[in-house]
Amino acid sequence: TLSFLFIFSATFSQYKIVLEAPQYDSGKAYLTYHMGKNLNVADSGIVNSKGMVVFSGDKTLPGGIYSIVFPGRRLTADFFIDKGQQITIKADTAKLLDMVVTGSPENVRFQEYQKFVAxxxxxxxxxxxxxxxxxxxxxxxxxxxxxxxxxxxxxxxxxxxxxxxxxSMMAVFLNAMKEPAMPDKIPVTRQDSIDNYQYYKNHYWDGITFLDDRILRTPFFIPKMERYYREVIPQASDSIIADIDYKLLLARNAPELFKYMLNWLTDEYINPKYMGQDAVFVHLFNKYHSKGLSPWLNEKQMEVITRRAYMQMSNLIGEQAAPLDFLDSTGKAKPLYALKGDYTVVVFWDPNCGHCKQEMPRIDSLYRAEWKAKNVKIYAVLTEPHFPEWVKYIKDHDLGDWTHVYQTKEMEEEEKKNNRPSYRQLYDVTQTPILYLLDKDKRIIGKKLTFEQINELLKVKEASAKK
Missing domain, CATH: 1.10.287 (Helix Hairpins)
Structure with missing residues (x-):
């Protein structure tokens, strides 16, 4: 009995999709599935002289919207695959709307819907x-x-x-393609606009479930998710993190959806578009990747994610800046935290860097014109062992009002010996110049900004302090 049950189960877990397209007598056809804007190949087969091709496999296909790509790759025809996976498709490419799909009640509803919409x-x-x-x-x-x-x-x-x-798969399909509800109220005041936005955001996912893997294999879900995280949700890291955690919690019951969302979110925020959003990536690492919740990643991928997370952990917006205890050109210790000012601009630079050569005089001009009067200090760190060029550049460009420091080779070796993170890791220094803005308590309030952006941020802080 056990043997019979096993054979019965194995037989009906297979998929078998038969395509009959008599206008073809050769060529290669593809069984594909929708995933956002892409058609991904699930199977392929050679059309025989009678226009028939059979797609089959020993595993159940995930439910979703699939598409036959006919020989020549110019024509496609969509259909559903869900629970019933013994399907026959009879198609005339001159009249694809009349395609007949048997073996799946879902496709009867889908074809009726297509004809109604047509x-x-x-x-x-x-x-x-x-x-x-x-x-x-x-x-x-x-x-x-x-x-x-x-x-x-x-x-x-x-x-x-x-x-x-x-x-049904039809319900998943229709809910995925539905546009979010728009409020009827015409905005007059600013509060009206805020209310309309909140209504739109709160109803954005109406009808969409994060408990169903089938939603992933549609043309609609992925673009909808991309638009939500890039355009709809507030771009503050706290808002994004709270939203992500809730949706990933729901998606834990839909393993394919969970996997896709975690991968996409990791890619989206590993190099964020807005300052401060690196906190989202660090959160994803701490709560998911480091806890073993992404076992599909290979060793190399985990290494990249881990290294990037550790490069960002210690320089998040609002965090205390890591101490820098370096020497000036005379060998005198000049710790970052000994520098007293209302704000500190930390600059990582190299005198042989072409971009640095252009930017340093411009930063100094702004410093002399505006920043110095606002009690802004500049702590400039040499990143490469170009000591003579460094000293000469400082003298030639009269940058003596800054605090210039470097790390000796002995200090670097001692750091490695004691397994301490380098300043490159602590400040995510992967290129030059890199600028940070710290407040009077040496908390990070701006990172990887241009000097113009730092100047604008200082003006915002100054205006806010006067209120």
Whole structure:
């Protein structure tokens, strides 16, 4: 009995997709699945002389929207794969809308939906064009009413499927493609705009579940997620972290979705677009990667993620800057924390760096014109062992008001011997010049900024202090 049950289970866990396309007698066809804007190949096969090809495998295919790519790769036809995976597709590429899919009730609903939209879609476009070209208020009202009527019919049809078959692949598909609800209130005041934004954000994921892997294999979910994290959610790291943790907690029950989201979020924030968002990447490392929750990553990938996280941990916005205890050109100790000022600009630079040569005089001009009067100090760190050039550049460009320091070779070797992190790791120095802005308590309030951006940040801080 056990043997029979095993054979029964194994047989029906396989997928078998038969394509019959009699207009072809050769060529290679592909079984692909949607993942955002891409079609990823799941299987392929050679079409025989009767126009038939069989895609089969010994594992169940993940549910989602799949697509047949016909020989020549010019034509495609979408269909659903979910629980029923013994499917036959009869297709005439001259009339793909009449394609017949058997063995899957999901595809009956999908084909009915496609035919309905094919009928109603042109009416929507027709009403929209007529509205755009209307020359008087009466015509505008007439065509607007027609547009709303047809649009309502389409939405009612979609909602009936979602309500009647809430667990179906069709419901997943329709919810994924649905645009977020827009508030009806026309904004008049600033608070109205804020309320409208909050409404849009709060309803952005209506109908979308993070508990279902099938959502991933659609054309809609990934672009929707990308837009959400790049354009919709506030770009403050705390807001992003709280949102990510909630969604990843839900997705733990959908392992493929969890894997994709964690990978995408890691890639998105490992080199963030906005200052301070590196805290998101560090959080992802601390809470997920370092806890073994990304076992699919290979050793090299984990090494890259780990190294990058440790480079960012000690220089997050709001954190206390790491101590720098270096020497000036005379060999006298000049610790960073001995420098007293309302603000400190830390500059990592090299006199042989072309960009540094251009930037240092410009920074000094701004320092003399504005920063010095605001009790801003500059702590400049030599990053390469170019001691003679360093001393000469400082003298030639009259940078004597800055505190210039370097790390001796002996200090560096002692650091390595005691297994202490280098200043390059502590300040994420991978190029030059790199500028940090510290407050009077040596907390990081700006990092990897241009001197113009630091100047703007100082003005903001100054204006805020006067309020």
């Amino acid at each position: 009928q109603k879609g042109p009416l929507v476009q027709q009403a929209r064009r007529a509205y755009s070209s209307a020359t008087n208020a009466a015509d505008s009202a007439k065509y607007e009413a027609e547009f709303k009527k047809v649009n309502k019919e389409i939405n009612d049809y979609r909602n009936s499927i979602v309500n009647n078959y809430p667990e």
